[in-house]
Amino acid sequence: MLHSSPTPSTGRVVRDARLDALLDRLHAYAAPRLGRLIAQPRFEAGAYTRLLVDRDVHREVWLLAWSAGQASTIHDHAQQPTATLVLRGQLEEEAFVQVGATVRAVGRRTRGAGDADVDDGHAIHRVTCTSAQAITLHAFAPCYVAGMVFAEPRP
Numbered sequence: 001m002l003h004s005s006p007t008p009s010t011g012r013v014v015r016d017a018r019l020d021a022l023l024d025r026l027h028a029y030a031a032p033r034l035g036r037l038i039a040q041p042r043f044e045a046g047a048y049t050r051l052l053v054d055r056d057v058h059r060e061v062w063l064l065a066w067s068a069g070q071a072s073t074i075h076d077h078a079q080q081p082t083a084t085l086v087l088r089g090q091l092e093e094e095a096f097v098q099v100g101a102t103v104r105a106v107g108r109r110t111r112g113a114g115d116a117d118v119d120d121g122h123a124i125h126r127v128t129c130t131s132a133q134a135i136t137l138h139a140f141a142p143c144y145v146a147g148m149v150f151a152e153p154r155p
């Protein structure tokens with residue numbers, strides 16, 4: 001999550017060409033399909049939904065649909081490079097670091113439509129939908145792998 005391009009949305013500095021390329025491919029995938037992608041998600045009351053929308057030998061692309069208050073676990077991405085693009089809505093991302101067997105919160109930020117980000121798979125985070133609905137698009141290289149899930153840190 002800390003290697004993204006110095007785009008207007010993130011302002012971060014690129015250090016990893018592989019992550020840069022993954023984000024470029026995600027943008028290239030999304031741009032001609034934006035209308036269809038935004039119309040496609042299925043929102044559910046219980047939890048955010050995930051839909052595999054494309055796959056090749058290099059990456060999988062997943063479309064996630066979030067309703068207000070729905071949140072991910074606190075998780076990492078199992079060292080799988082990941083690129084994320086917010087297509088609609090607003091989400092809050094909380095960042096954590098591992099401390100022994102638990103995690104400690106180290107920051108949070110808001111992401112809105114058009115914001116893009118990459119992660120080398122080591123970051124630990126939790127994402128929560130803070131608008132009525134949100135749609136996010138994710139590229140995992142070479143494929144989605146369930147990461148480690150962490151318990152809620154003690155107050």
Ligand SMILES: [Fe+2]
Pocket residue numbers: 072075076077125
């Ligand atoms: Fe994640």
